[in-house]
Amino acid sequence: MRNITAYLSVVLVVSLLLAVASSGCIGTGTTQEKVLVVGTSADFPPFEYKNASNGQITGFDIDLIKLVAKKMGYDRVEIKDMDFDSLIPALQAGKVDVVIAGMTITPEREKVVDFSIPYWEADQAVLVRKGSGIKVSSVEDLKGKKIGVEKGTTGAIYVKKHLGNSSTIKEYPTYVAAIEALLNGQVDAVVLDSPVAEMFSKKYNSVEIVYTIKTGEHYGIAVKKGNKKLLDGINKALKEIMNSPEWNKLVEKYFGS
Numbered sequence: 001m002r003n004i005t006a007y008l009s010v011v012l013v014v015s016l017l018l019a020v021a022s023s024g025c026i027g028t029g030t031t032q033e034k035v036l037v038v039g040t041s042a043d044f045p046p047f048e049y050k051n052a053s054n055g056q057i058t059g060f061d062i063d064l065i066k067l068v069a070k071k072m073g074y075d076r077v078e079i080k081d082m083d084f085d086s087l088i089p090a091l092q093a094g095k096v097d098v099v100i101a102g103m104t105i106t107p108e109r110e111k112v113v114d115f116s117i118p119y120w121e122a123d124q125a126v127l128v129r130k131g132s133g134i135k136v137s138s139v140e141d142l143k144g145k146k147i148g149v150e151k152g153t154t155g156a157i158y159v160k161k162h163l164g165n166s167s168t169i170k171e172y173p174t175y176v177a178a179i180e181a182l183l184n185g186q187v188d189a190v191v192l193d194s195p196v197a198e199m200f201s202k203k204y205n206s207v208e209i210v211y212t213i214k215t216g217e218h219y220g221i222a223v224k225k226g227n228k229k230l231l232d233g234i235n236k237a238l239k240e241i242m243n244s245p246e247w248n249k250l251v252e253k254y255f256g257s
């Protein structure tokens, strides 16, 4: 008799627990979790890149969006890595909630997505192999050269506009591929965002920045056009973070010497 009572109470407790768990009241996973799905293109150090030792996607933008998400009450972020020129379509198709990818706020992009307040500034830099003898004192000096860019970026748009008729422009799906092409001589120069060019010139001894095109770009976090609620939340969180010591810590972590 004692055994049966004990058995029944165990059954009762277990089924109660199962009921509670499946209703999502305790943290067994998916049902209650608030997840922010983030699109990025992890070829852009120090903003987003793959950690060399474990392949994890990390960087300034990744830490920043995690801080923003936390402030907004999300439990976690899910990072989706893709080619840069797939990011806006992914946002429009609802495959990601936000894009953070060192993305420049431009009037053309503002027609199709909405941007947060700016959080970083950049120009375009010209990266060449050391000892290549290529001297650049104006964009004109790149005429007749083979220039590598990342497809869909402001750098690609700039060189196509200014050098499209006079140079060979090679578009790569990622900066990893563009830098590789520079290292092995397939292109003479790569035009890319100045903070990232600086990182690459530190990482690879054999390349150097020879010129900076002052484009005065601003990076913003993008959301689907009209997603005002999400954008307002992001802007509020971003302002708070940028005015707090967290911001300096983040800058120091990824740009400090």
Ligand code: ARG
Residues within 6 Å of the ligand: 040, 041, 042, 043, 044, 048, 084, 101, 102, 103, 104, 105, 150, 152, 153, 154, 155, 175, 193, 217
């Ligand atoms: N700022 C440039 C642009 O918006 C380049 C961004 C590239 N970002 C990246 N994660 N690959 O076009």
